[in-house]
Amino acid sequence: MTVSREVELQGHIIDSGMMQTCFGVIMDMGGSFEVEEFDIGRHEDERSYAKLLVSADDEEQLQSIVHELHQNGANPADPNDAHLEPAPADQVVPKGFYSTTNxxxxxxxxxxxxxxxxxxxxCAVVVEDGENPYAYTKVLNAVEEGDLIVTGEAGIRVSPPERPRGSEGAFGFMQGGVSSERPSETTIANIAEAIEETKSEGGKVLAVCGPALIHSGAREDLARLVREGYIDMISAGNGFAVHDIERDLYGTSLGMDTESLDHPRKGHKHHIYTISEVIREGGIEEAVESGTIESGVMYECVDNDRPFVLAGSIRDDGPLPDTITDAVEAQDAIREQAHEADMVLMLSTMLHSVAVGNCLPSTTRVVCVDINPATVTQLLDRGSAQAVGMVTDIGTFVPLLAEEVLDEE
Incomplete structure (x- = not known):
């Protein structure tokens, strides 16, 4: 005896591939389906609607299929209220809690x-009861005893970002995935336009930066973008900040002159000398205010009041006093930045980009640039529907981007 449930798909379900994906999920998981209703949008801006009767051999199999369909935007045709259970203790969620998508x-x-x-x-979904109830996400380590947590699949509606035909404007290009063959100059011009549009709408741009950006000689151009207000926030690690400041104090990055590519005598000690000088001053801000640091990305962040988060790792030298060494505290700081960002530039750092990407909704515009195609693919596969990846040298990308943005002012 089979069991069945009706689910609905709404929006640009054909152009986005949502319908095809859902059909594939059902068949791959051993279920079957009938299309009970299908109303096709006849114009580019019209939405489509489909109602499916999904069947399986037993309730457990059906529930598994419906769960996967739900993650892809198919919702129950006759929903009930969400089921809520109180958290039994701090950092403990009820069994069967709903784990969110982005x-x-x-x-x-x-x-x-x-x-x-x-x-x-x-994350878990927490509901605050009262005259004006509201719901929000919490990471597991932030759950408190008594929090009302959504459990099961009932009463939950997920809406993956749609990709209607004829997408235009500054962000229309940000749906093409990864390509090392896409014309770089055209793509960079489009990214520059997207940054300018984000800023004109009052949005914020977050740059997630790796040390390679400094090594490759793109430091001054990124600093210009920070100074001129096109980058509002920086998320990076201890190494990025150390090498940026080392370039100011000693003219090197990890002991190498980024212009001549020479390795000065004792240059390999410059990074640890840099850390020592900043510790002596008490931090990056103090070193800027005293005149010890006079240029670079971190200098521009302090001088122009652009917030930055430096998340530490087990391999850090020093670290700098500004580096957050507690992993949970660093996650919270990254999360706060990510929630404020309207556009994110992920610049040649896989680990920090993954950390930020985990905190982003799928509607946030993301640009990922790395010389390694696997890194770009991995980052974009994490779920943003408004994303573009470029496989190129970061030392080429950032100067060209700065030229596009700043020289057209």
Missing amino acids: HPTEIRYDGEWIDVEDIEMD
Whole structure:
């Protein structure tokens, strides 16, 4: 005896591939389906609708299929309210709690749909009861005893970003995936236009930076973008900041002159000397204010009041006093930045980009640039529908981007 459930798909379900994906999920998981209703949008701006009757051999199999469909934007045709259970203890969630995607999500509460705020992947949904109830995400280590946690799949509506035909404007190009063959100058011009549009709309641009950016000689151009207000926030590691400051103090990055490519005598000690000087001053801000640091990305962040997060790792030398060495504290700082960002530039750093990417909703515009194609693919596969990847040298990309943005002012 089979069991069945009706699910709905709405929006640009054909152009986005949502319908094809859902059909594949059902068949791959051993289920079957019938299309009960299908209303096709006849114009580029019209939405489509489909209702499917999904069948499986037993309830457990059906539940598994419906769960996967739900992650891809198919929702129950006749939803109930979301089921809530209190957290039994701090950092402990009820069994069967709903683990979020990074797509815009709503929950049904007291017969009404309410948005889940600060959506990101792999979180619990907490509901605050009261006259004006609201829902938001919490990472597991932030859950407190008594928090009302959404469990199961009922009363949850996920809306993956759509890709309608004829997407135009500054962000229309940000749906093409990864290509090392896409014309670089055209793509960089499009990215520059996207940055300018983000800023003109009052949005914020976050740059996630790796040390290779300094080694490759792109430091001054990134500093210009920070100084002129096209980059509002920096997320990086201890190494990025150390090498940026080393370039100011000693003219080297990890002991190498980034202009002549020479290795000065005792240059290999410059990075640790740099850390020592900043520790002596008490921190990066203090070193800028005293005149010890006079140029570079970190200098421009302090001088122009652009916030930065330096998240530490087990391999850091020093580290700098500004580096956050507690992993959970660093995650919280990264999360706060990510929630403020409207556009993110991931510049030649896989680990920090993954950390930031984990905190981003799928609607955030993302640009990922790395010389390694596997890095770009891995980052973009994490779920942003408004993303573009470039496989190129970061030392070429940043100066060209700065030229496009700054020389057209």
